[in-house]
Amino acid sequence: MSDELDPGQSSHTLSVAITGSGGSGAVTAGEMLLIAVANAGFYGLMGRSAGPQIRGGESAVMLRAGVAPVECLDDRFDILIALDWLNVSRFAEEIPLTRDSLIICDPEAGEIPPDIARHGARVVELPLEALAKGIEGGRTNMIALGVLAELLGIPEEAMLTVVDAKLARKGASAVVPSQRCISCGYNEPKPQQLRQRLPRIKDRPARWNISGNEASGVGAIRGGVRFVAAYPITPATEMLEWLAPNLERVGGVLLQAEDELASVNMIIGGSFGGVPSMTATSGPGLSLMMEGLGLAVASETPVVVANVMRGGPSTGIPTKSEQSDLNIALHGFHGDAPHLVLAALNIRDCAFTTEWAVHLAEALQTVAIVLSDQFLGQARSVTDPPPTAPAGPGRRLAQPAAENYQRYTLADPGGISPMAIPGTEGCLYTADGLEHNERGTPSSMPQDHQLQLEKRRQKLTAIDGGEHWAEVHGSGDLCILTWGSSSGAAFEAAGRLLTMGRPVRVVAIRLLSPLPEQRMLDAIDGAVRTLVVEQNHAGQLFHYLHSLNLLHGEVRKLAKPGPLPIRPGEIVNAILEWI
């Protein structure tokens, strides 16, 4: 970040990082703090950073609380509390500090690593480990949580209540030592001037505490998905772990497949059977699924793929976020294969976008790929309850004993032909990935190929995403175009720029393909300078929009690969440097 420019400040938010080695309990402490913050009436966001190791690696939570919805991490952290300093250098860059920041650490944990110390932040040393050892069954993370609760102005009793609720099922042997640690950390003397109390909030409306992966699962079930087949993969697994028991409760099934080749073909089978079906995966899995998705397009079998992006290519950086699967989602198919690509804009939106994708896929009898990413998927948000997506017309089904039934008939305007589900009387047919005629019989005739290609294209161009194709806010001749998890930072940057007297409009695209081009042109009409913001190296959205000839005026890209998130201050600086 350039020192000359003021990246702006967001009022009424507070950012706290808890770091430690894997297994140190940083995540547990963060989750409890997030609940306490929610109970106090604040919105919140808690991102996670973890290494690939199960234990002994690195682990950090990055929590931001605010009086308004929080959709991205801030440019800097107010407080860093270190449970230990092991491996902290692996994610030091993810926790930017300033001279105003506060580091709380245990002198027994050793010197503050140079990567952390170089910011010149204030330091408070507390004997975290010794305090924990003084309590039978005590743990450092709970001491740290007590310290944080007191600094943030969360009442001690409220914090103890959270611990009780969170650990109740583990019994008193877990609850009592943890609560003693919290009280110990809470009452440990600290310099008064360090307190960074959150303001008091009187009314606390009903909110949700949910991760993006869970929200995607909610959206899938809301949309009617009742069959999921999938193979475990970081960072999508939590979506499946939430769906497995919850699908069962609503009468659905989750099947753990032997690989992603199986999962995609299993959901094609389930959907062929008439049950709305979905899989969840990440980049390597999506690569394996592409042939099957082409089959779903050609056979006109609706399926939804929730793809939680991570650093790529290849195995890449499995535990860290990146928005680099847009190209494969748009262009990964062989042949001409019209399909839907959507992207969730924030954690809460994972529910809406996934539900909407199910409705669209079912109505259009095609593939919908829904992109989220590790940050959205594994972060938790304290948010307003997610809205439901507009219900679609549902899958167009063949009526029993339809006369001269032809599965791929061209008779219907719009290209959507009635689908017969096994069990339907008098509509026998064989679905086929081979090019086929209207009956479904394989055909290599030029005319059949031309007509079926047109049918499959036509049904997609006929849809209108309505207002949901994007979130468009603000006005002026400066424009930020973005998608997915970068949207949060873009909206916050626009807010800061507005307070500086620099109005900016933001267009955060949810329906990436087919992109409603007229709506896009209307949204960017009058923009003189357009900055395309995304978290990948190549500028995948930038190039996609160029290929559609939708970018006019001066255009720049702010394309930065993961794992570091794009922060609002970077966008503010990019705009200020330009104008």
Add this chain to the structure above:
Amino acid sequence: MSGKPADTLLKAKDYKSEVKPVWCPGCGHFAVLSATTKALAHLGLPQKDVAMISGIGCSSRLPAYVSVYGFHGVHGRALAVASGLKAARPELTVLVAGGDGDGFSIGGNHFLHACRRNMDMTYIVMDNEVYGMTKGQASPTTSPDWAESKLTPHGPGVPSFNPAAIALASGATFIARGFTGKPNDLAKLLVDAIQHPGFSFIQALSPCTTFRPDQNDWKKIVRPFEQEATDDPVEAAKRIHADDGMSTGLLYQTKVPVWQPERSVRAQIDQLELGFQV
């Protein structure tokens, strides 16, 4: 064969579609088509409640020729499509058809796991020890010294795959071998396989007249297994390894619980959502 067709039931020809097969004259797969329609007629299964799933290859064209619901997918993934369909629609009779390349090479992993998963479906593999549709390359069941393919001019040089042994090791609960030169026996095996609760596997020796004319001699060496089927996997393994792969009939059948997830609605979505409220 068990059960008798009632007069009201459909005849075998009613299960044959009007689509003309792409197969070469004399292809063994015609007999599999005939055995399939006979078995379906014998069991009196309503056409609308049967789904036949396949991958890619000559044999995988079968679903379009049978008058039931069909899904002709991509190479090697028929068992996956079928497993998804069965999980979603357990009341359907699910048949899976394919060839040795489709099932044992590109789809090999799915074969292992379909055997292990033991969902209630029937898998018939038309084994002609050759890739026919790509014009005659060695498959996993081709003998190591078969040197007729330009792709492997010295022969594949690696031992062939033993489908029955792999099926047994992977947990299949019904393992049989048929021969297309004996279509009525094959139809009987299919009836038993469809009635078997769980994953039933039939390896149908099905000569390729075009690329493997040497297989015309199979009719001289194919014979029934000497013993009745066993339910003992150790005994079955002994028989499989003592055999030259040309004995036909039911080899092994055992009863193991079928994997079929229960589906019942116990909650509505808003009840699930309560868990997120703070």
